[in-house]
Amino acid sequence: MIKLNDEQREAVNAEGNIVVTACPGSGKTRVLTARVLRALDERGTRQGRVIALTYTNRAADEILARLDEQNIEAEGLWTGTIHSFALEWILRPYAPYCAELRHGFTVVNEYFARNLLTSLKRSAGLNWFDAVSTARKRDGADCNDTTVTRDVYQAYKAELRRLQVIDFDDVLYLAFRLLQDRPEIAATVGAITRVICVDEVQDIQDLQFAILSSIYKAARNKPALFFVGDEHQSIYESLGAMSMSPQLIAEEFDLPGIRHLELHGNYRSTQRIIDLYRQFRPTVGIITGLSTGAAELGHVTFDNLTIGKDRLAAAIAERISAALMAGVAAQDICVIAPQWDHIKPLARQLVGLLPEVDFDAPGLSPLHSSYENFWFKIARLVLTRPSPKRTRTRTQWAGEAITELRHIVAFEPPENIRTPRRLLRLLNSLSSIETDGLMFLSDVFAQFLRHIALDVETCLALKQAYEGFFGKAEEHFANVEERLPRDIGSFQRLFNHPSGVVINSCHGVKGEEYDTVIAFGLLRGYVPHWNVIYTKPTEVAQDQESKLLYVICSRAKKRLHLIAESGRTTRRGVSLDTANLLRTLRCTFD
Numbered sequence: 001m002i003k004l005n006d007e008q009r010e011a012v013n014a015e016g017n018i019v020v021t022a023c024p025g026s027g028k029t030r031v032l033t034a035r036v037l038r039a040l041d042e043r044g045t046r047q048g049r050v051i052a053l054t055y056t057n058r059a060a061d062e063i064l065a066r067l068d069e070q071n072i073e074a075e076g077l078w079t080g081t082i083h084s085f086a087l088e089w090i091l092r093p094y095a096p097y098c099a100e101l102r103h104g105f106t107v108v109n110e111y112f113a114r115n116l117l118t119s120l121k122r123s124a125g126l127n128w129f130d131a132v133s134t135a136r137k138r139d140g141a142d143c144n145d146t147t148v149t150r151d152v153y154q155a156y157k158a159e160l161r162r163l164q165v166i167d168f169d170d171v172l173y174l175a176f177r178l179l180q181d182r183p184e185i186a187a188t189v190g191a192i193t194r195v196i197c198v199d200e201v202q203d204i205q206d207l208q209f210a211i212l213s214s215i216y217k218a219a220r221n222k223p224a225l226f227f228v229g230d231e232h233q234s235i236y237e238s239l240g241a242m243s244m245s246p247q248l249i250a251e252e253f254d255l256p257g258i259r260h261l262e263l264h265g266n267y268r269s270t271q272r273i274i275d276l277y278r279q280f281r282p283t284v285g286i287i288t289g290l291s292t293g294a295a296e297l298g299h300v301t302f303d304n305l306t307i308g309k310d311r312l313a314a315a316i317a318e319r320i321s322a323a324l325m326a327g328v329a330a331q332d333i334c335v336i337a338p339q340w341d342h343i344k345p346l347a348r349q350l351v352g353l354l355p356e357v358d359f360d361a362p363g364l365s366p367l368h369s370s371y372e373n374f375w376f377k378i379a380r381l382v383l384t385r386p387s388p389k390r391t392r393t394r395t396q397w398a399g400e401a402i403t404e405l406r407h408i409v410a411f412e413p414p415e416n417i418r419t420p421r422r423l424l425r426l427l428n429s430l431s432s433i434e435t436d437g438l439m440f441l442s443d444v445f446a447q448f449l450r451h452i453a454l455d456v457e458t459c460l461a462l463k464q465a466y467e468g469f470f471g472k473a474e475e476h477f478a479n480v481e482e483r484l485p486r487d488i489g490s491f492q493r494l495f496n497h498p499s500g501v502v503i504n505s506c507h508g509v510k511g512e513e514y515d516t517v518i519a520f521g522l523l524r525g526y527v528p529h530w531n532v533i534y535t536k537p538t539e540v541a542q543d544q545e546s547k548l549l550y551v552i553c554s555r556a557k558k559r560l561h562l563i564a565e566s567g568r569t570t571r572r573g574v575s576l577d578t579a580n581l582l583r584t585l586r587c588t589f590d
């Protein structure tokens with residue numbers, strides 16, 4: 001059983017369509033997980049799947065882990081990001097109805113797409129901070145408002161078409177179009193859906209809402225809607241998120257209204273940290289710390305232009321070491337970068353400075369950039385050991401791999417892997433004496449193919465995925481200046497949840513919590529990004545800044561280290577200054 005307070009219990013037990021809004025750490029994700037459990041408990045009374053949509057794959061894994069902890073059978077639950085949902089429930093099964101997908105398709109990985117866009121921007125004479133949106137509107141039009149950004153967008157899409165790949169924005173648009181063009185698809189998906197839960201609803205983009213509402217409207221037996229979110233944490237607005245009020249959500253789903261409930265208090269942070277971040281969003285009002293450690297002082301520091309950018313990694317390493325010395329577990333420490341581009345360089349430096357510490361950063365894993373690749377799905381099953389705690393997670397992963405085989409590769413799984421349980425049994429039995437991680441995987445994949453009597457040479461989609469998987473991993477090792485371990489033990493650690501000190505962007509750790517948070521790059525131009533400062537009205541830029549700082553600081557339970565390093569400059573050599581709101585922050589720092 002998940003422990004709930006009265007407000008939380010009311011939200012979980014409420015009937016009908018519900019929107020729950022509340023401040024950080026008030027238990028929104030806990031309530032969503034409990035609502036999923038309730039729906040799974042009620043599965044006898046109504047057929048259909050429970051869908052729990054999260055913003056990141058990490059958050060989806062977290063829900064599965066929480067169910068594993070509770071020893072709850074996740075049969076009947078599907079959880080993942082809305083992109084994975086659109087892929088798995090709409091694009092893969094119904095690709096033959098879509099001209100762009102009919103002949104097979106591959107989803108491009110995020111790194112490749114970002115790099116491609118950056119190089120096209122450069123060729124068009126744009127700065128790295130100029131925003132080019134790759135998103136599409138409901139009618140298929142792009143979201144750029146100048147000729148030059150639109151040209152870059154078109155060149156980017158043309159290159160994707162040439163490579164016969166689609167990006168995540170195409171995934172949403174094509175899924176939405178399929179639902180529009182073929183209402184029977186929306187009705188079929190709606191008919192097998194019993195409850196739709198959405199975490200972080202404030203960051204849902206317009207097309208994502210459109211997909212969900214199309215399914216809802218087409219369903220004869222309406223699924224129950226359960227949304228949780230916090231408008232003060234809507235940090236994706238500049239990327240197209242809607243931050244919809246309950247009223248607007250009701251309109252989108254054609255409902256006369258939707259019941260709105262609120263939660264109060266914070267179970268995560270010390271009162272000292274809460275009082276610090278509340279200053280960024282004064283309209284939030286008082287937030288009372290409810291955790292047992294709320295009265296502790298913890299540790300709160302702010303290095304305002306006192307650390308030079310060249311000493312930044314060393315200073316962060318010192319703070320990580322201090323937290324580890326104080327007994328904090330590595331996975332309970334998080335370094336937050338202001339933007340995605342800052343993660344990789346810092347992660348590499350930290351790996352060099354603290355060789356005995358494990359790190360968990362997007363750019364560090366040689367495998368994670370292939371998240372949607374079939375072989376990634378097999379690799380994570382091979383690299384995680386069967387244990388009762390992970391059964392549900394691994395069963396869902398196995399199900400995804402089978403779906404992928406069936407729909408993308410158009411290969412009907414043979415008897416020995418027809419169900420997730422059988423696939424797991426087969427993969428659990430495979431091993432290799434290879435000690436190099438990639439050689440190990442290649443050996444195990446070969447055994448797997450033999451067991452299912454499939455020749456990869458005869459199946460183009462599978463072959464491309466295979467080459468992409470190993471090609472990207474090798475490329476990753478070749479690009480990294482510091483030597484990253486490639487032994488099989490290090491590969492296995494990548495999938496052991498939780499593993500090491502997390503390094504990610506503010507967007508990547510949304511919804512998460514850590515004992516210790518070390519946030520750097522808190523400078524005007526990074527928080528918010530230059531493109532917001534230059535292209536949006538001042539009040540919008542200020543609002544973005546306050547939300548980013550609010551989200552960053554509210555991840556911390558006890559220790560919060562804020563760093564505005566000196567020595568960062570614009571391309572023209574102008575020094576970056578501390579983010580505006582940090583300059584007026586009232587707090588006694590250690």
Ligand SMILES: Nc1ncnc2c1ncn2[C@@H]1O[C@H](COP(=O)(O)OP(=O)(O)OP(=O)(O)O)[C@@H](O)[C@H]1O
Pocket residue numbers: 003004005008022023024025026027028029030031230233266267268510511512513554
């Ligand atoms: N009733 C409760 N009793 C004890 N702990 C709780 C309770 N409710 C929530 N918590 C704990 O408080 C922490 C924050 O909860 P949760 O992550 O669900 O908050 P949230 O509202 O989703 O936060 P955010 O908006 O930052 O994503 C978690 O560690 C959770 O387990």
